């Protein structure tokens with residue numbers, strides 16, 4: 001299956017995922033995440049504000065704040081480039097034309113070096129740590145020279161066989177599903 005077909009099929013599938021089942025898996029995955037060293041050690045984490053059908057990150061953000069971590073959200077820019085901006089409780093986010101909530105353009109971004117853990121979004125994932133996202137190439141570009149840890153939170157149905165990775169695809173360090181953690185040693 002080509003990537004475009006994977007994207008449209010997976011968006012469909014996620015939109016029809018039973019809410020209860022999605023929440024049940026998300027709870028288990030978050031429970032696992034919060035027990036990991038990567039989570040405990042990270043003082044600054046990057047995560048997205050999810051669209052309805054994506055992994056609901058609200059509890060992750062709340063938990064990070066509770067634990068005194070800095071939460072950073074991506075801001076997509078022209079040319080498939082993004083940066084990440086610290087996000088605090090009282091901050092007003094802006095909805096992009098793509099429908100995602102992002103920090104305002106006027107705010108100052110963090111340096112990549114300051115982010116210790118990135119929770120990487122995606123539509124489909126493979127058991128060797130590759131992913132397919134919305135096709136903007138934002139994360140591939142961002143992760144190319146990123147030295148911290150990356151993890152994706154994956155619902156059972158999102159774990160599928162993917163076409164061979166392309167040269168620009170950056171694999172993840174970890175995947176967490178409702179019943180296991182995949183660690184990729186590279």
Ligand SMILES: Nc1nc2c(c(=O)[nH]1)N(C=O)[C@@H](CNc1ccc(C(=O)N[C@@H](CCC(=O)O)C(=O)O)cc1)CN2
Pocket residue numbers: 048049050051054074075076082098100121122133134135136137138139
């Ligand atoms: N919640 C969430 N936020 C996220 C991401 C994500 O996957 N989920 N991203 C993950 O990367 C970045 C934004 N990704 C985007 C990907 C595509 C387009 C976009 O405009 N797509 C066009 C078609 C582009 C094309 O065909 O090349 C469109 O659909 O209209 C926008 C943002 C950062 N924020």
Ligand SMILES: Nc1ncnc2c1ncn2[C@@H]1O[C@H](COP(=O)(O)OP(=O)(O)OP(=O)(O)O)[C@@H](O)[C@H]1O
Pocket residue numbers: 003080121122131132133134135136137138139140141144168169
């Ligand atoms: N490091 C890079 N340098 C230049 N172009 C890149 C790079 N990484 C990705 N691209 C371009 O971005 C496009 C989208 O990449 P890809 O299909 O892997 O996106 P994706 O991982 O699904 O999306 P996202 O990262 O936004 O979730 C590709 O056509 C590719 O040419």
